[in-house]
Amino acid sequence: MKKKLITLLPAFLITITLFAQENPQVQQEDNTLEGQFKEVVDESNNYQEYKVIKKYQINQLRQNILDTVSALESEISSSNQEINQKAKKIDSLSNQLKTTKEDLSLSKEKENGIELLGILTEKSTYNSIMWSIIFLLIIGLAFLFYKFKNSHKVTKESQLKLAETEMELETNRQKSLEREQKLRRKLQDEINKNRNK
Known part of the structure; x- marks a missing residue:
């Protein structure tokens, strides 16, 4: 029995080993x-x-x-x-x-x-307001410039007339002075004549 067991045991082990090696390779x-x-x-x-x-x-x-x-x-x-x-x-x-x-x-x-002015307004409204103000200021400036020009013109004319008037006055004064001096001379001459008589 020992001999059979010894011969069968290696055969059995080889068979088990073959099956054990085949199973993992064949089936996962x-x-x-x-x-x-x-x-x-x-x-x-x-x-x-x-x-x-x-x-x-x-x-x-x-x-x-x-x-x-x-x-x-x-x-x-x-x-x-x-x-x-x-x-x-x-x-x-x-x-x-x-x-x-x-x-x-x-x-x-x-x-x-x-x-x-503390109020949120749209840019288009703001632009129209600002351009209106600028336009009004330009018109006002143009009006003031016109008035200034006219006033300046009137002032120049007045100064010219004043200068002319002053010149006429000076001329008249000179003439009056000359007449007065002539009259005084004549008067003096007459007084001198009357004294000598």
Whole structure:
């Protein structure tokens, strides 16, 4: 019996080694739940029309299912938390966008308007007001220039007339002085004549 055992043992070991080496190369283990179900069913024995499944395999499959369900539940929970965080972030960004749009519209209003005497007016209204004021000032300036020119002309004419009048007056004064002097001479001559007589 020892001899048979010694001859059979190497043959048995070689067979086991060959099968052990062939299995990993031929089949790769499928760790999905479906793969595990197939493996349990395929490795089970048949009894009449029933399948006989080993307890450790069904327990292992049950544990794997529970682990998978637990992992999926934790993944769902973390996904829900992530969804909630992203929803909060979306709300925050929506509020930021709303305030940014309000600020933008206010900035556009300020950009398209100019504050005049504390009142925000549009640029077109401001431009028309300013050009009206400039036009009125130009008309006023032109009127004042015209009046100044006329006054200056009248003043020059008056100064010329005054100068002419002063010259005539001076001439008349000179003539009067000469006449007065002639009359005095004549008077003196007459007085002298009358004295000599």
